[in-house]
Amino acid sequence: MTNRERALNLLHFKPVDRLPAVHFGYWPELLVEWAEQGKIPAELSRGWGDGNDKDMELDKLIGWDYNWSHVHGPVMGLFPAFEKTVLEVLPDGTQRVQNSSGLIERMHPGVVSIPQEDDYLLKDREAFETLYKPKMQFSADRIDTEYWKKYNEEVYDKLDVPLGISLGSVLGDIRNMVSVIGMSYLMYDEDEDLFADIIDTYAEMQYRCVEAVLEAGARFDFGHFWEDICFNSGPLLSPAVFEELCARHYKRRCDLLRKYGIDLISLDCDGVTEKLQQTWLDNGVNILFPIEVGTWGDQFEPARNRFGTRQLGVGAMDKTALRKDKAAVDAELERIRRMVSLGGFIPCPDHRLMPGTKFELVQYYADEIKKIRP
Numbered sequence: 001m002t003n004r005e006r007a008l009n010l011l012h013f014k015p016v017d018r019l020p021a022v023h024f025g026y027w028p029e030l031l032v033e034w035a036e037q038g039k040i041p042a043e044l045s046r047g048w049g050d051g052n053d054k055d056m057e058l059d060k061l062i063g064w065d066y067n068w069s070h071v072h073g074p075v076m077g078l079f080p081a082f083e084k085t086v087l088e089v090l091p092d093g094t095q096r097v098q099n100s101s102g103l104i105e106r107m108h109p110g111v112v113s114i115p116q117e118d119d120y121l122l123k124d125r126e127a128f129e130t131l132y133k134p135k136m137q138f139s140a141d142r143i144d145t146e147y148w149k150k151y152n153e154e155v156y157d158k159l160d161v162p163l164g165i166s167l168g169s170v171l172g173d174i175r176n177m178v179s180v181i182g183m184s185y186l187m188y189d190e191d192e193d194l195f196a197d198i199i200d201t202y203a204e205m206q207y208r209c210v211e212a213v214l215e216a217g218a219r220f221d222f223g224h225f226w227e228d229i230c231f232n233s234g235p236l237l238s239p240a241v242f243e244e245l246c247a248r249h250y251k252r253r254c255d256l257l258r259k260y261g262i263d264l265i266s267l268d269c270d271g272v273t274e275k276l277q278q279t280w281l282d283n284g285v286n287i288l289f290p291i292e293v294g295t296w297g298d299q300f301e302p303a304r305n306r307f308g309t310r311q312l313g314v315g316a317m318d319k320t321a322l323r324k325d326k327a328a329v330d331a332e333l334e335r336i337r338r339m340v341s342l343g344g345f346i347p348c349p350d351h352r353l354m355p356g357t358k359f360e361l362v363q364y365y366a367d368e369i370k371k372i373r374p
Contacts, residue, residue, distance in 0.1 A: 003020055012344075013344055016374055019346070021365075021370050022068050024348055025352050028045075029112055031048055033355055051069060055067055066160075067161075068289065070159070074209045074210075076209050078102075079137075084099055102131065102132070104119035106118045120178045128197070148212075163221050164220055164224040164266070165222075165223050167224060170203060170225070172226055180236055183195075199249070207256070221264065223264070225285065227268065228269055229269060234272050242276060246279070250285055254285060273299065286311065287312045289313070290350045300345065304342050309344055317332060319350055322361045322362055329365050333365070343374070347369060
C-alpha cells in the first residue's frame with residue numbers, strides 16, 4: 001500500500017497492511033545536536049521545515065514514512081505583515097522586538113524557546129480599523145492561481161504522502177497578534193463587539209482564500225486548522241465564549257471542504273483540549289492532533305469513549321520516551337497498540353522532537369511502529 005492509502009484507510013476504519021511511521025518534525029536545536037554527534041549530515045541541520053526536501057531526506061535516514069504536516073495553502077495571515085523591528089536593546093542584551101503580527105516580544109540572549117510577550121498594538125477599535133483590518137482583507141494577491149491550477153500534476157501526484165490544505169486559524173492567529181493577556185482584555189474590558197469583529201473579519205478572509213484554492217481544482221486528502229489556544233489545564237478562554245464566537249467559522253470552512261469531497265479535517269492544538277472538543281467535532285473538525293500527553297496523560301481514548309467513532313486522532317505518542325531508553329519506548333509502543341485497536345487513529349509523536357532526543361531510539365521507534373498490524 002502507499003502512504004496515502006494507509007492514512008486514508010486508517011482514518012476511515014478500513015484495512016491496512018501496517019501502520020505508517022509518522023512524525024511531526026523537530027526543534028532545530030535537536031538537528032544541530034544530531035549533526036554535532038555525527039548522526040546526520042550538517043547540511044540537514046540547517047533550513048529544515050515541515051515537508052521540505054530536508055525533511056523528506058531525514059525521513060529516509062531515520063526510517064519515517066512521512067511528516068503529518070504536509071500542509072499547503074495560500075497567504076492567509078496579515079497581508080502585508082508588519083515589518084519586524086527592534087524597538088529597544090536593554091543593558092543585558094535583551095531585545096524588545098515588534099514581530100510580523102504587531103506583537104512586541106522580549107528576545108532574551110541565548111534563549112531559544114517561545115519569546116516573552118511584552119506589549120501589543122491591537123488594543124482598541126481604532127488600532128483594529130487603521131492598522132489591522134486593512135491587512136485582514138481578501139485580495140487576489142493572496143492566491144497564486146497558476147500554481148494551484150498545476151498543483152495536482154506538480155505536487156499531489158508526485159508525493160506519496162497525505163496532503164492537507166491549510167484552513168488557517170479561527171482564533172490562534174489572533175491570540176498571536178494580541179498575546180494571551182491582550183486577548184483577555186479584548187474579550188472582557190473593551191468594546192464588547194470588537195473581539196467578535198476581529199474574529200469575523202479574519203475568518204471571512206481565510207474562508208475566501210480556501211475557497212479560491214479549491215475552485216482552482218487543487219486536490220487534497222484532508223484539511224488542517226492551526227490553533228494552539230489551550231495550555232496545561234485547559235483553554236485560554238471560556239468554552240461558552242469560544243462556542244459563541246468561533247463555532248460557525250469552523251463549520252463554514254468544514255462544510256466547504258465536504259462540498260469538495262474532503263471529509264477528514266484535523267486541528268493542531270496543544271495542551272488540554274477536552275473542553276473545546278465538542279465545539280470542534282460538532283462543527284466538522286474530526287481529527288485531534290497532536291494530542292499532547294504532557295503531565296495529564298492520554299486524551300485520545302477518553303475522547304473516543306465520549307464521542308464514539310466520529311472522533312479520529314493523529315498523535316498521542318509521548319515523545320519524551322525518545323529521550324529515555326529502549327524500555328520506555330517499548331512501554332509507549334504497548335500503549336499505542338491499545339489505542340490503535342480502537343481504530344481511526346494514527347500514532348505520531350505528540351509534538352516536535354526536542355533537544356536530548358536520542359537518534360537511535362527514534363530509528364528504533366520508526367522501525368517498530370511499522371511492525372504493528374492494526
